[in-house]
Amino acid sequence: MNQALLSDEHNDTLCELFNIGMGRAANSLSEMVHEEVILSVPQLNTVKASPTSLALSLGQSRYLHAIEQCFSGDLSGQAYLVFDDFSGVDLVRQLLGESAMCQDLGELEQETLTEVANIILNACFCCIAEVLECDIESDVPLLLKGTPNELFHLQFSNAGLAPYLLTVSMTFQLPSKSIKGQVSILMATESLQKLIKELERFSLIYT
Amino acid sequence: MLDKEQTLSDIVLNNAQCGLLIIDSDYLVVDSNSWFLNAAGLSPDGCLGEKIFTLFAFEQPKTLKRVIDQACQYGMASVLSSSLHPRLFPLKNRHHQPIEQLCFVTSIKYSGRRFCLIQVQDVTDPTAREKKLRHITTQLDKCSLALKYSPSSVAIFNSDGLIEFINPKFSEMTGLSESKILNMNYFSLTCISSYQLETEVWALLRDGQEWVGECLKRNINGQEYWTQDHIYPIQSHDGTISHYVAVQNDITQLRNITHEISFKSTHDSLTGLINRQEFERVVTATVAQAELATSNYLVCFLNIDKFKLINDTCGHAGGDELLYQFATICQSHFDKSHVIARLGGDEFATLITSDDSESAIRRMEALIDTIASFRFRWGESVFSLGVSIGLTIIDETIKNTDDVIKQAESACDIAKDFGGNRLHIYQADDKDLIQRQGDTYWAAKVNQALEADSFVLFAQPIIPLQQQDKISFEVLVRLKDQSGQVIAPGLFLPAAERFNLSHKIDKWVIDHTLDWLANHEHELSEIDHLAINLSGLSLNNHVLLAHIIQAIEARKIEPSKISFEITETAAIANLEQAQQFIDVLRCYGCKFSLDDFGSGLSSFAYLKNLKVDILKIDGMFVKDILNDVIDEAMVRSINDIGHVCGMKTIAEFVENAQVKQRLTEIGVDFGQGYGLGKPMPIDDILLSKLDVA
Amino acid sequence: MSSIKHFLIVDDSRLTRMIIAKIVSEHYQQWQISHAHDAQSAVEMVKSQSFDFISLDHNMPDVTGLTILPDIQHHQPNAHIGVFTANIQRVMRQRVASHGVSFYPKPINEAMVLRFIGEAN
Missing domain, CATH: 3.30.450.20 (PAS domain)
Structure with missing residues (x-):
């Protein structure tokens, strides 16, 4: 099914766009923490969103922090930056330079995490918008937290019927901790078709 | 520029409880509301058309630039948290307190252009609350971790x-x-x-x-x-x-661990009994409560009679085994309510609690019987034992622990004086006994006797067992007290030794013996020699050595008529000087004999180095010679060795004719003992020699 | 720039390789262009062939570009090398500079590629 949705070429192009977006995000983060942020190569996967695929995409985590950002325009859907288990907590503590004794995030820390996710997601979408020369708008980010089940229900009910799920997994490492994050984008069929069209249009320029 | 006419939305904006700021893609301020202007301390016209970066100095202008770019170029919304951007804008509240801010950056479209709308929320209170809460939570977390681990x-x-x-x-x-x-x-x-x-x-x-x-x-x-x-x-x-x-x-x-340490510090490691210190502590505690108690408390001082002999014979291992077995017997003799201690060496003590002292005394006497019937076996040897017990009753006259133990000890000494293997009860009103208590008493007695010349000489015959030899006598010293009672040296010699008086006694004995020899010059043909005991101290005394020779010279006495008896232990204590002493007198013509030979383990080794004329075989081997093959073998080998070294041999403790007979068969040269002749006043020897002959 | 040059593009992204190849071939039709889709094949190619220009990606699935850069420099001492990467952090730029190589932040555009080629003169 995966192949049917996005060709290898589409995949490659999207991956590179996310790579560039993450590179910018990492640059912004490294300026904030005055430390180098090490990035992995993003892994992209597109599947039809179903309860199973959503659950799978969220992995085996017990507890998640996810930052939701709705986007609209030429491309529309919901983007989520999901942090495994306590990766989000670790990330915030690292950024704020606090020791992580408690596993719960306070309000201030939740805002911090929201901002970090916002930086990453914005960088990715700006890159897509810039390179593909399309118009995308995003809303203010929202922090969600809970078990994968709770989050999944939220995501699924927000996405409408038969949406596609595009997941980009990546890890970024701060000096001492490896933080795993995943960008998941839920898109309606027509939105995905629009994306494919944009990708093909872009590819044509270079072939 | 936006329309400046007052609209409803303008009124709403200016009453909003958050800051609103509109910036275009060139970072110019397009509009702002009253809240923001007030907080920033700007006049309504003060900021319009100004570049945001010239209006305010930002710590991280790049971040703000990025979010403005993203909003104006791509329509991206952003959040700027108060924690990552503390006091992004230099805003103050009405009380001139700095404002913590949370900023939402969104993109708005107007007239086909994108603008950046920044909403600034005052989060000073929530931030402070949050920080406080976080602090408390962190403290709590630490406490709970501390408790958990x-x-x-x-x-x-x-x-x-x-x-x-x-x-x-x-x-x-x-x-x-x-x-x-x-x-x-x-x-x-x-x-x-x-x-x-x-x-x-x-x-x-x-x-x-x-x-x-x-x-x-x-x-x-x-x-x-x-x-x-x-x-x-x-x-x-x-x-x-x-x-x-x-x-x-x-x-x-x-x-x-504490228990183990305290056990070690309060117990004797060999016997497992409590030690002297602990016993004193227990007695002290008992003394303290004696008047309150209705029971009787008795302290006994126990001393094994022949311990030194067994220790010397069997070595330390044997001695230790004897002490252990003795302790075991005592422990089984008393139940746990009684305290038994090893005070040190072969000295033991008990603290007995009893309803009446009579039964306690009977119990102690029973212990003496038990010990007497006990046989200590070591290797091939079997020893019978005796115990001397001094007993004292703790009563209200007791002032301290030392007194109690001293009383028991002195009673024990008396039991020993009376021959051992018996119980002596301390009596406070017995003046003699009180006086007998200390060495100082005896030291004083010795000094008095030396001054008053109240020592007397006794002599015990040394009988030839083989026909060709002549009789000799060992000179013994006795103390005659004011009442005319003759006191055996066992009572005063140890004290004399401890108070460095023994060489004075030796000198007295030597002088008087030589006087006696000089006085009886013509009656000595049947007597080979007189043997005089020398203490260890005298062997180091050059003055005494010179005196002896002078005294012999002055009286014109034949030196060979005199022999000196020294004990093995005294000789070994300072071998070099002892040997010198011996050599000088032997060259002069006097004889030397080694007393109590065999009682020390190392006897044979020293025999090669000590040049003497006579070996006196220790009485403990002789006593049981008829029954104990080991003893007989010992006597035989000592006798053989003595003869090999060119010495004469004397057997001590010859108690009867059978023993004498066996010794004669073995080939021992002389015999000494009650069976052959008891000590007698020295003048009597001129009579007695006739009997023997 | 009359002679025929050999251009090697090292990048795991097909898109990037295509963009660079298109820009180069549009301006220098005669030039020979080679592609390496990962670090290992790039190392093998620089051992056996000679290149005048090498564009090197940093973030690749097997080994990073900077790891193989010294190897490439060793085998191609005369090649003009540029690192083209999405990792635009300051430390990254400094690291690239320390190898004596120019840095080009992704996304790649025509001006960037032409500037890179121009630097060789």
Whole structure:
């Protein structure tokens, strides 16, 4: 099914766009923490969103922090930056330079995490918008937290019927901790078709 | 520029309780609301058309630039948190306090252009609250971690004693799960040695005081353990007490170690009995309560009669074994309510509690019988034992522990004086006995006797067992006290030795013996020689050596008529000087004999180095020669060795004709002992020699 | 720039390789262009062939570009090398500079590629 949705070429192009977006995000983060942020190569996967695929995409985590950002325009859907288990907590503590004794995030820390996710997601979408020369708008980010089940229900009910799920997994490492994050984008069929069209249009320029 | 006409939305914006700022893609301020202007301290016209980066100095202008770009170029919304961007804009509230801000950056479209709308929220209060909460939470987390990993078990119980909180260690120590422990009564939980004083503990706690103590407990598996418990009340600020904290530390191991250390410091390692220090402590405690008690307390001082002999014969290992066996006999003789101690060496002591002293005395006498019937075996040898016991009763006249033990000890000395293997009871009103107590008494007596010339000479015959030899005599010293009673040297010689008086006695004996020889010059044809005992101290005394030669010269006495007896131990103590002493007198013509030969283990080794003329075989080998083959073999080998070294041999302790007969067969040259002739006043020897002859 | 040059593009992204190849071939029709889709094949190619220009990606699935850069420099001492990467952090730029190589932040555009080629003169 995966192949049917996005060709290898589409995949490659999207991956590179996310790579560039993450590179910018990492640059912004490294300026904030005055430390180098090490990035992995993003892994992209597109599947039809179903309860199973959503659950799978969220992995085996017990507890998640996810930052939701709705986007609209030429491309529309919901983007989520999901942090495994306590990766989000670790990330915030690292950024704020606090020791992580408690596993719960306070309000201030939740805002911090929201901002970090916002930086990453914005960088990715700006890159897509810039390179593909399309118009995308995003809303203010929202922090969600809970078990994968709770989050999944939220995501699924927000996405409408038969949406596609595009997941980009990546890890970024701060000096001492490896933080795993995943960008998941839920898109309606027509939105995905629009994306494919944009990708093909872009590819044509270079072939 | 936006339309400046006052619209409803303008009014709304200017009354909004957050800051609003509109910036275009060139970073110019397009509009702002009153809240923002007030907080930033700007006039309504002061910022319009100004570049945001010239209006304010930002710590990280790049971030703001990025979010403005993203909003104006791509329509991206952003959040700028207060924690990552503290006080992004230099805003102040009405009280001129800096404002913590949370900024939402969104993109708005107007007239086909994108603008950036920044909403600034005052989060000063939530931030402060959050920080405080975080601080408290962090502290709490630390406390809970401290409790969780604490090596001490901690429980909190309420005023009914019911447990409301425990830490994991508490569970671990009791072996019970938390759910089982909660709501149990703290005092009923697993305590064996029980807080017998539970009510007392409660009284203290309710009074706001703490309680510390050690308790023996048992966990769910029946394993016992000791804890040190510290229970204290928690007082609320109004002074009332609602809960109590109990901290327990497992001190089982510590207790075991402490117990072991205290056992070692209070017990004798050889016999396992308590040592002198501990015995004194026990006696002190007893003395202190003696007047309160209705029972009688008796302290006995026990001394093994022939210990030195056995120790010398069997070596230290044998001696130790004897002490151990002796201790075992004593322990089985008394039940646990009596205290038995080893004071040191072969000295033991008991503290006996008894309803009447008569039965206690009988018990001690029974011990003497038990010891007397006991045989100590070491290798091939069998020894019979005796014990001398001094007994004293603790009464109100006792002032201190030292007195009690000294009394018992002196009573024991008297028991020994009377031949040992007996009990002597200390009597406070017996003047003689009181006086006999110390060495100082005897030292004084010796000094008096030296001044008053009240020593007397005795002599015991040394009988030739083989026909060709002549009779000799060993000169012995006795003390005649004011009442005319003759006192054996066993009583005063040890004291004389301790007070460095023995060489004076030796000198006295030498002078008087030589006088006697000079006076009886013509009656000595049948006598080979007179043997004079020399103490160890005299052997180092050059003055005495010179005196001896002078005295012999002055009296014109034949030197060979004199022999000196020295003990092996005295000679060995300072071998070089002793040898010099011996050599000088032997060259001069006097003889030397080695007394008590065989009593020391090293006898044979020293025999090669000590040049003497006569070996006196220790009496302990001779005594049982008829019954004990080992003794006989010893006598034989000593005799053989003596002869090989060119010495004559004398057997001591010849108690009867049979012994004499055996010794003659063995080839021993001389015999000495009650069976051959008792000590007699020296003048009598001129008569007695006729009898023997 | 009359002679025929050999251009090697090292990048795991097909898109990037295509973009660079298109720009180069549009301006220098005669030039020979080679592609390496990962670090290992790039190392093998620089051992056996000679290149005048090498564009090197940093973030690749097997080994990073900077790891193989010294190897490439060793085998191609005369090649003009540029690192083209999405990792635009300052430390990254410094690291690239320390190898004596120019840095080009992704996304790649025509001006960037032409500037890179121009630097060789």
